[in-house]
Every structure is written in structure tokens, then in C-alpha cells.
Amino acid sequence: MSNLANIFKNHKAFIPFVVADDPDFDTTVANIVALAxxxxDIVEVGIPFSDPIADGPVIQSAxxxxFAAGVRTKTVFEIVEAARKQTDVPIVFLTYLNIVFKYGYEAxxxxxxxxxxxxxVIPDMPYESKAEIMPAANKYGIDIIPLITPTSGHRIEKIAKDASGFIYVVSSLGITGERNEFFNGLKDLVAEIKQYTDVPTAIGFGVHTPEQAKEMATIADGVIxxxxxxxxVDKQKQNAxxxxxxxxxxxxxxxNESNTRKATV
Structure with missing residues (x-):
């Protein structure tokens, strides 16, 4: 079991997300520390991309x-390096495949x-293309976190069996963004995933209130x-x-209330 998977042991995980260099370098560092x-439990840092097909308008605007602040992939690494001086919170990147490909998988x-x-987390990398990055990921102990969606269907078994770290369970059809209704088969989806793997599951896409987070934590092992x-961050800028x-x-x-409720049932 990887270090990421171990975080979920006997504990429902919270995985918040921020976009690197939004609105600037120092505020992103401070936001990572504030999240920790x-x-x-894990901080997901988004590497800005020009065509983020999985992201809604809020994240696209970020x-x-x-980009207006001058972000580069090198900048994102420097942000994490600065944050590491203040926190050792586990961090994962959400990135698109072209960024990693252009930088070089090994590098x-x-x-x-x-x-x-x-x-x-690489939303635009299909399972069938995973093999090209795995030699470098395995060499350096990096989990490639898969996404399973309500439309994954017959592919769920092979994705789940080959997963490491945790499985990102997409709560709804469509793109990221706050929503009040989710796929009504989430419990069944997570249950199906659990038939094939012990790797933890975390539900994301649209969750935005404590009540929703509590509900999702009763279904899965974590919430994104x-x-x-x-x-x-957009509203508060440097005061975020x-x-x-x-x-x-x-x-x-x-x-935590979800954990307590489950323990007392």
C-alpha cells in the first residue's frame, strides 16, 4: 500500500484543491499551508493548462x-518547494498530460x-495510455491516480485493479463546479469499485458544502x-x-462527524 493509501486507514480523508500561482506565488504558498x-490530509495543486477539458469556469478562470501572473511549470515546482519549508502535508498534482509529456516523464x-x-491526477490520460508514464512513475514512487466516472462501465474493473494511491470517483457527469445534485448511483459505483480493489476512493466534482462533504464521506473513503x-481565492485574493x-x-x-456517525451506527 502506498503512502497516499495509508492516509485513508481508519480515517476519512479531506483533499482540497488550489490552482498554482492564483493569484500569485506567495498567496499560493500561504494557501497550501492554510489548507494543511x-x-x-492531502493537498491537490492544479498546474494551470490552456485547455483544461475536465474543469468548469471557476477553475478555468483561475x-x-x-497565466496572467506568468506561471510556468517551473513556477509550480518552486511554489511547492517554498511550501515544503512550512509544511510536509502530502501533495498531489492535477495536471494534463501534455504538460508532463513536454517536460519529460522521467524529469x-x-x-x-x-x-x-x-x-x-491526469484527467485527459485514458487508462490505455497509462503505460507510457508508468516506468518513470514507478521508478520515483509516484502514484498515478485514476479517475472513475459514472460512465466508466465495463472499464471499472481494470482501472480499479491497477490503481494505486487512491481512486478519484467523479460524482457527476460533466465538468468541475459547484452543484447541488449528484449521480444517484454513487453508492453503487463505489461498491462496484470495492469489489476489485482495496485502494481507497475519494469523491470529487461539485462538492462544496459541509453537508455534502459529510454525505460523501459516508459513501467513500475521502472527499475532494x-x-x-x-x-x-478569487474573491479574497491575497487575503484568501x-x-x-x-x-x-x-x-x-x-x-469527522461522518466518522463519528459511522462508528455509532
Missing amino acids: EGGA DLRA FCKKCHELAISGL IGSAIVDI PEAVEKFTKSIRSAI
């Missing part, structure tokens, strides 16, 4: 703000290892929240870290 201090995974990056936090930490604590508390 607020109770995040990518554009980061990218080596740099991740140097910065204690635990895994990569992105757009709600990115929206806080305090608000981000407060929001993280509210989600952490809700997920």
Missing part, C-alpha cells in the same frame, strides 16, 4: 489568472520525487473539493489564506 493547518517524476509530491476553494483555512476547518469537522 485547517486539516487537509488558470487564466495564473517530471524525478522532480516530483525531490519535492515529495506523492501522486499525479476544488471549485469552492478556488472561488474563495485565512478564509481558506476557516473553510477547510468546517469541512474537516463535517467529515
Whole structure:
């Protein structure tokens, strides 16, 4: 079991997301630290990309703000390096395949290892193309975190059996963004995944309130929240870290209540 998977042992995990260099370098560093201090188990850092096919308008706008700030892949690594001076919270990157391909699979995974990056979420990399990055990922101990969606169908078994770190369970059809309704077969989807693997599951896409986080934590092993936090950063700009930490604590508390409720049932 990988270090990421171990985080979920006897504990429901909270995985918040921020976009690197939104609105600037120092605020991103402070936001990562605030997420850790607020109770995040893993922090997901998005590497800005020009064509983020899985992301809704909130995260796309954050990518554009980061580009305006002059972000480069090198900048993202430097942000993590600066954050590492203040926190050892596990970090995973959400990135698109072209970024890793252009940097070089070997060089990218080596740099991740140097910065204690635990895994990569690559939404536009199909399972069938995974083999091209796996030699470098395995060499440097980087989990390639798969996504399973409500439409994965007959592919669920092979994706789940080959998974490591955790499985990103997509809550709904479509792109990221806050929503009030989710795929009504989530419990069955997670149950099917569990038939094939002991790798933990974490539900993301659309979750944005403590009540939703508590509900999702009763279904899966963890909860991922992105757009709600990115929206806080957009509104608060350089003042975001305090608000981000407060929001993280509210989600952490809700997920903990889910743990307690499950234990007393």
C-alpha cells in the first residue's frame, strides 16, 4: 500500500484543491499551508493548462489568472518547494498530460520525487495510455491516480485493479463546479469499485458544502473539493489564506462527524 493509501486507514480523508500561482506565488504558498493547518490530509495543486477539458469556469478562470501572473511549470515546482519549508502535508498534482509529456516523464517524476509530491491526477490520460508514464512513475514512487466516472462501465474493473494511491470517483457527469445534485448511483459505483480493489476512493466534482462533504464521506473513503476553494481565492485574493483555512476547518469537522456517525451506527 502506498503512502497516499495509508492516509485513508481508519480515517476519512479531506483533499482540497488550489490552482498554482492564483493569484500569485506567495498567496499560493500561504494557501497550501492554510489548507494543511485547517486539516487537509492531502493537498491537490492544479498546474494551470490552456485547455483544461475536465474543469468548469471557476477553475478555468483561475488558470487564466495564473497565466496572467506568468506561471510556468517551473513556477509550480518552486511554489511547492517554498511550501515544503512550512509544511510536509502530502501533495498531489492535477495536471494534463501534455504538460508532463513536454517536460519529460522521467524529469517530471524525478522532480516530483525531490519535492515529495506523492501522486499525479491526469484527467485527459485514458487508462490505455497509462503505460507510457508508468516506468518513470514507478521508478520515483509516484502514484498515478485514476479517475472513475459514472460512465466508466465495463472499464471499472481494470482501472480499479491497477490503481494505486487512491481512486478519484467523479460524482457527476460533466465538468468541475459547484452543484447541488449528484449521480444517484454513487453508492453503487463505489461498491462496484470495492469489489476489485482495496485502494481507497475519494469523491470529487461539485462538492462544496459541509453537508455534502459529510454525505460523501459516508459513501467513500475521502472527499475532494476544488471549485469552492478556488472561488474563495478569487474573491479574497491575497487575503484568501485565512478564509481558506476557516473553510477547510468546517469541512474537516463535517467529515469527522461522518466518522463519528459511522462508528455509532
